[in-house]
Amino acid sequence: MIPLWSGSANTWDCDEMGHMNVRVYVEKAMEGLGSFAAAIAMPHAYREKAPSTLMVAEHHVRFIREVHPGRPLSMHGCVLEWDETSALLYQDMRHSDGTPSAAFRTRLFHVDAKTGKPFPWSTRSKAQLEALKGTAPDDTKPRGLDPSVAPLPSSSTTLETVAKVGALEIGRGTVPPQHCDIFGRMLASWFMGRISDSVPNLLYDWRKAVTAKTEDAKMGAAVLEYRLIYRKWPRAGDRFVIHSALADVAEKTHTLSHWVMDPDTGEAWMTSEAVAVTFDLNTRKVIPTPPEQMAALETIAPRGLQL
Structure with missing residues (x-):
């Protein structure tokens, strides 16, 4: 597990329910992909005129504990699996006491930035993907929706x-x-x-x-x-x-x-x-x-x- 993002929930991130809106969870998870890209030798992935980038194909998100304004948060992640052109990334967002707020399983592809067409990882990226392989913790497993169903x-x-x-x-x-x-x-x-x-x-x-x-x-x-x-x-x-x-x-x-x-x-x-x-x-x-x-x-x- 490597650090991908840290910050807090702003008042304007929260909705009429008094907790952070679901849109903002995904926003912060996507921001964490920038750190992940750098960790697999793709620091250019989200820059203008990038030759290649990481495109998300699927998200599974489990919301576990509410986030209220001003609360500190951090996100870590690891690679669950990968192949020639794609990877399944695990990310979790936790409160300062270690309690999970949300967990993401993100299927993403290595693609040409202009066309969006997948193509193979570089040798350096493959080495890093393998080095970052890990196991998701038990306290954030999917419950009501099975991400393995096609x-x-x-x-x-x-x-x-x-x-x-x-x-x-x-x-x-x-x-x-x-x-x-x-x-x-x-x-x-x-x-x-x-x-x-x-x-x-x-x-x-x-x-x-x-x-x-x-x-x-x-x-x-x-x-x-x-x-x-x-x-x-x-x-x-x-x-x-x-x-x-x-x-x-x-x-x-x-x-x-x-x-x-x-x-x-x-x-x-x-x-x-x-x-x-x-x-x-x-x-x-x-x-x-x-x-x-x-x-x-x-x-x-x-x-x-x-x-």
């Missing part, structure tokens, strides 16, 4: 599939220049950010009804786990629509599939699944979902979209 092929992740399922549109917009990286591609953190901004259009009234069943509770929500498959990278001016469907619902958790789609081509920019809870902002504890609200969620978010 995602759907791109031929199935289309707006035609969305229409057949009847998945509700919860978000829509256009990518602004400030949400893009040095290579002109939308930052990975903004996929998470756009979904986070859009989910209230699906669940606000439903969560309000769930919270009403608990006396003196104040409505809140949190994501416990996320898996994101990055399929295409939008650029400034590209449009997107977000559709959501139910994957599972239980007394304490609900799992949703969120697809970020290109309305011009009908193809997916990104597909994801998220395990979430409704919780009481006063007690910071999970609010159980009554049976009638489980049934209501089946109606609000029809099943049918997969990862």
